[in-house]
Amino acid sequence: xxxxxxxxxxxxxxxxxxxxxxxxxxxxxxxxEAPVHWNPPPRTPKTQAPVRHGFHVLSRHEDVKYxxxxxxxxSSHSGAPFLWxxxxxxxxxxxxxxxxxxxxxxxxxxxxxxxxxxxxxxVGRIEPAIRSEAARIVTRVAGRGECEFVTDIACELPLxxxxxxxxxxxxxxxxxxxWSNRMIGADDPDLSNGQEDTRAAQTEMWLYCNExxxxxxxxxxxxxxxxxxxxxxxxxxxxxxxxxxxxxxLSVAGNETTRNMxxxxxxxxxEHPEQYExxxxxxxxxxxxxxEEALRFSPPVMNFRRTATxxxxxxxxxxxxGEKLYLSYPSANRDEEVFEDSMRFDIxxxxxxxxxxxxxxxxxxxANLARMQLQAILREVLLRLPDMSLAGPIEIQRSNFIHGIxxxxxxxxxxxxxx
Ligand code: HEM
Numbered sequence: 001x002x003x004x005x006x007x008x009x010x011x012x013x014x015x016x017x018x019x020x021x022x023x024x025x026x027x028x029x030x031x032x033e034a035p036v037h038w039n040p041p042p043r044t045p046k047t048q049a050p051v052r053h054g055f056h057v058l059s060r061h062e063d064v065k066y067x068x069x070x071x072x073x074x075s076s077h078s079g080a081p082f083l084w085x086x087x088x089x090x091x092x093x094x095x096x097x098x099x100x101x102x103x104x105x106x107x108x109x110x111x112x113x114x115x116x117x118x119x120x121x122x123v124g125r126i127e128p129a130i131r132s133e134a135a136r137i138v139t140r141v142a143g144r145g146e147c148e149f150v151t152d153i154a155c156e157l158p159l160x161x162x163x164x165x166x167x168x169x170x171x172x173x174x175x176x177x178x179w180s181n182r183m184i185g186a187d188d189p190d191l192s193n194g195q196e197d198t199r200a201a202q203t204e205m206w207l208y209c210n211e212x213x214x215x216x217x218x219x220x221x222x223x224x225x226x227x228x229x230x231x232x233x234x235x236x237x238x239x240x241x242x243x244x245x246x247x248x249x250l251s252v253a254g255n256e257t258t259r260n261m262x263x264x265x266x267x268x269x270x271e272h273p274e275q276y277e278x279x280x281x282x283x284x285x286x287x288x289x290x291x292e293e294a295l296r297f298s299p300p301v302m303n304f305r306r307t308a309t310x311x312x313x314x315x316x317x318x319x320x321x322g323e324k325l326y327l328s329y330p331s332a333n334r335d336e337e338v339f340e341d342s343m344r345f346d347i348x349x350x351x352x353x354x355x356x357x358x359x360x361x362x363x364x365x366x367a368n369l370a371r372m373q374l375q376a377i378l379r380e381v382l383l384r385l386p387d388m389s390l391a392g393p394i395e396i397q398r399s400n401f402i403h404g405i406x407x408x409x410x411x412x413x414x415x416x417x418x419x
Contacts, residue, residue: 005034009042010303010326011051011083013187013398020396021403022302024343027331030059036317039326047400048186048195049084055305055324056317061335061355063314064327067306069360074306074325076362077103081304083326083401097242098249100362107361113231113238114246115365117165117224123368126161127376133160134376135418138384142415146391149408153381154262155255157373162254166247167212167223179205180255183248188398190406202248209247210240224250256402258370260300262377263405268294268345270390275347283382290347291374296354297345299329302403304358329355330403385412 008015008026015023030037040054058064067074079085079092080101086092095101099110116122137156141147155177163173182201185191192198209225216226228243238246269276279286306325311318319325332355334342339351357364364370381388391411397404 003029005030005037006039010039010057010328011042011400012046013400014046016302016400016403017396017398020394021298022328022330024330024334027059027328028334028343030057031331031335035060035063036315036319046187047084048198049082049086051083052085052087053324055083055326056314056319057326057328058314059328059331059335061332061338061353064329064332064355065359067314067325067327068355068358068362071103071107071306071361073309073312075103075309076101076107076304076306078307078309078322079305079324081306081362083303083305083324094241094245097239098245100249100253104361109233111365113228113233114224114250117227118365118369120368123372126164127372130157130161130373130376131380133157134373134380137377138380142384145413146409146411149266149410150259150263150405151407153377154405155259157262157377158255158258161369161373162251165224165254166250167216167221167225172208175204175208176251177255180252183252184256184402184404185397185399187400188406190395191397205248205251206244209244212247213240213243253364254366254369256404257300257366258373260402260404261295261298261370261374263408264298264300264403265291265294265374265378266381266388266410267390267394267405267408268298272345275345279347280382280386283379286347287375287379287382289350291371291378292351292354293345293347293349295356296333296339296351298403299333299354299356300403301356302330302401303328304362327355327358329358383418384416385414386416387414388412 003026008023037057038054039057041051045051058067077096080095086095099107102110134157137153141152147153159173159177163176168176179201182192182197186195186198212225213229216229220226220230225247228238228246231238279290304327306327308319308321308323308325310321336342338353357367388410392409394405395407397406
């Protein structure tokens, strides 16, 4: 059957399982033939969080960039920045207390409260601790000759880091891991028991955060939750709901993304053995560029949404006030107008300009941190377990939002020690 615009429903999570990720042939067709394409709502919803209204799919780099940088016309607040429709007014109001769902001028005031914890200087300060943690993670599996890459290696560092930043004690880390999986995994029966489970996870996180808040109120420290407890925006203290939702946003955004990116990186190595060999020939030289290229090639977040604040036109297509726009990062990152030979994975290309961290107002707050963690753990894996290879099938998360890897069994025979 000939592929045509409309042949694939981008809210169907099974599409992403069937294609092992984003349907790139289809996205390429959209970039070429229908760069502003109307995806109608599904007749039979296959997701837990329903997509009731259709949306305009933006597949070109230039358009994703323009819309992300123009919050006046394309809001993150109205309806929130997620593809699904949040119909319950209370639920929407709650999500809208997260800075990711705010527009200027409020957005910048909330972002300012936490951004000092994410500057290159701050990230540099915790780098030595992250590096030694990465070494510990690899040492723990090194003698086994095989492991499950996602749970044994990829998930550890992001989890530890986000817990330390927010002030969650070590013993409670497994709880945060479980909550974050259930928050993001509603459409995958392996990760969650559906929408009710997602809600339950959220409530558990809120209750937990309340306890943290009480502790930080009594004994302030330099964790993010403590800063939020004592912060003020325009003369008023943050509400319980605002702090709780900050905690949820940071825990989920900090965990799922970096973990999946770590796994994607190694998957790309297994799929491109010549690039894997090249990287190993000089890890220090090639790793930073390889990380950028992997981010370009396999972004773990597949989309965010904006909502038109007034009637506008984009490439001749009328967008009505209130209609949704779907920013496709995997497509923008393969735009042949920006990246030469864009379907080729090449660790030596300078992959600057990819949109995996978004762009503009909401540019990922954790980008520096994510890059540093990726560098630390991948360097350790590549230098100490240099013949790591795939040892079984890779399992992809069933989701229309996160390109996630649930399981990736790996094996290795050589174990090198480093000073
Ligand atoms: C490879 C890893 C990561 C990827 C691919 C990623 C991706 C993204 C993207 C695409 C956005 C833009 C949202 C939008 O425009 O609506 C974003 C925002 C955000 N990210 Fe990340 N992220 C990553 C890691 C992290 C980490 C480690 C943290 C925190 C510790 C984090 C925290 C955030 C926050 C708080 C926002 C909202 C910023 C705002 O609204 O101003 N992210 N991320």
